[in-house]
Amino acid sequence: MAASPMEQFEVVPLIPIHIGGFDISFTNQALWMCIAVVAASLFLTLPVARGRLVPTRMQSMAELSYQFVADMLHMTSGEEGLVFFPLIFTVFMFILTANFMGLIPGSFTVTSQIAVTFALTALVILTVIVSGFARHGLRFLKLFVLDAPIYIAAPMALLEFIAFCARPISLSLRLFANMLAGHTMLQVMAGFVVALIGAGGVLSALSIAPMLLIIGLGALEILVAFLQAYVFAILSCIYLSEALHLHEHH
Amino acid sequence: MLGITSAMLDTIPIASYGPPAFAASHEGPHRESLRRRSSGALNLPSPDNGDLRDLGERIDEVRRREESRKLRPPATPAGIVLRFGTELLAAIIAGVAIGWGLDWVFGTRPVFILVMFFFGAAAGIRNVIALAKEINEQAMRDLAGKPVPPTVADDEED
Numbered sequence: 001m002a003a004s005p006m007e008q009f010e011v012v013p014l015i016p017i018h019i020g021g022f023d024i025s026f027t028n029q030a031l032w033m034c035i036a037v038v039a040a041s042l043f044l045t046l047p048v049a050r051g052r053l054v055p056t057r058m059q060s061m062a063e064l065s066y067q068f069v070a071d072m073l074h075m076t077s078g079e080e081g082l083v084f085f086p087l088i089f090t091v092f093m094f095i096l097t098a099n100f101m102g103l104i105p106g107s108f109t110v111t112s113q114i115a116v117t118f119a120l121t122a123l124v125i126l127t128v129i130v131s132g133f134a135r136h137g138l139r140f141l142k143l144f145v146l147d148a149p150i151y152i153a154a155p156m157a158l159l160e161f162i163a164f165c166a167r168p169i170s171l172s173l174r175l176f177a178n179m180l181a182g183h184t185m186l187q188v189m190a191g192f193v194v195a196l197i198g199a200g201g202v203l204s205a206l207s208i209a210p211m212l213l214i215i216g217l218g219a220l221e222i223l224v225a226f227l228q229a230y231v232f233a234i235l236s237c238i239y240l241s242e243a244l245h246l247h248e249h250h
Numbered sequence: 251m252l253g254i255t256s257a258m259l260d261t262i263p264i265a266s267y268g269p270p271a272f273a274a275s276h277e278g279p280h281r282e283s284l285r286r287r288s289s290g291a292l293n294l295p296s297p298d299n300g301d302l303r304d305l306g307e308r309i310d311e312v313r314r315r316e317e318s319r320k321l322r323p324p325a326t327p328a329g330i331v332l333r334f335g336t337e338l339l340a341a342i343i344a345g346v347a348i349g350w351g352l353d354w355v356f357g358t359r360p361v362f363i364l365v366m367f368f369f370g371a372a373a374g375i376r377n378v379i380a381l382a383k384e385i386n387e388q389a390m391r392d393l394a395g396k397p398v399p400p401t402v403a404d405d406e407e408d
Contacts, residue, residue, distance in 0.1 A: 078310065078311075079310075155369075159369060159372055159373040159376060160373075162341055162348065162366075162369055162370050162373040163341060163377055165347070165348060166340040166341040166343070166344040166370075166373065166374070169339075169343050169344055170337055170339075173336045174332065177332060177336065
């Protein structure tokens with residue numbers, strides 16, 4: 001019963017598929033990603049389908065999340081940035097749903113897999129690079145050039161380039177680490193409860209302490225689930241905005 | 251925690267303060283055409299349109315900058331620690347990865363990894379410094395924004 005706290009992150013193939021030496025099995029991770037996509041789509045479409053003038057609670061939640069992301073994007077990258085609304089909204093809703101569903105006991109947290117978070121980040125950063133070059137051509141490279149004498153600008157350009165490459169890594173690492181740490185902590189605390197009850201006597205009475213901690217941590221995890229989706233989305237917006245406006249804002 | 255959530259809720263209803271073009275797109279084309287017609291009917295001596303648009307764009311620009319700064323994620327202590335860590339680590343990983351790639355291309359195994367490791371570390375430290383500066387500024391602004399209990403009676407200040 002008291003399993004390893006890392007067991008919850010194990011990717012298990014449900015339907016083994018091997019094509020041409022590649023393992024593309026349908027795993028529990030793939031299953032939960034599908035569930036997240038379906039849940040997010042239903043959450044956004046079903047309540048709005050009726051389209052009442054005075055919204056029901058669910059409708060206003062769906063509309064609020066739309067408005068929230070639209071405002072965020074507009075504030076960070078202005079009018080032109082709204083082209084990226086579908087991307088940012090999709091990514092935000094997917095991460096938010098996946099994070100929240102990961103909190104359901106017995107579910108699988110897709111965002112605690114670095115492969116998933118990095119794929120999402122790669123999507124955003126590739127959009128930044130492609131749109132940056134499409135919009136500014138080679139002038140996009142000015143992102144790395146400082147307004148300074150050449151002997152300072154040259155090494156700084158290298159630093160800026162590394163910093164730029166570090167962005168997708170830190171973006172994916174942050175989401176992944178937050179989810180991993182939170183869920184591991186919950187599992188460890190739950191393990192304490194089981195162990196203390198198993199010990200019997202006075203010790204089993206003590207099991208109430210980690211139990212209370214789990215409640216607190218659970219609440220914190222709900223906050224983190226939202227916050228990390230928000231952080232991911234807003235940083236994506238800021239990076240996209242930089243690609244659109246280059247150095248204007250400095 | 252309560253402060254954080256209320257701060258997040260504050261960011262939700264900003265729409266109504268947004269730049270006019272954005273607000274108009276939400277109201278639909280009907281309202282927009284109505285407004286245009288009514289302003290034409292008044293036939294006011296309008297100021298130079300280019301100037302006005304220029305001013306509007308500058309206001310939008312400033313507002314965007316301010317709002318985006320305000321929209322930065324609210325900080326929890328553990329979140330700040332994690333941000334510093336990932337920022338430094340990510341830059342080092344990026345540096346080493348680039349070095350690895352260059353070594354692979356030129357077949358000079360340890361040279362570029364070593365050099366780029368230090369450049370990565372430098373970039374990471376630069377990122378951390380920038381982040382620390384940003385967090386400090388945020389904290390100062392939060393401090394300045396808080397209502398300070400007046401020590402002097404109001405009428406004496408005027």
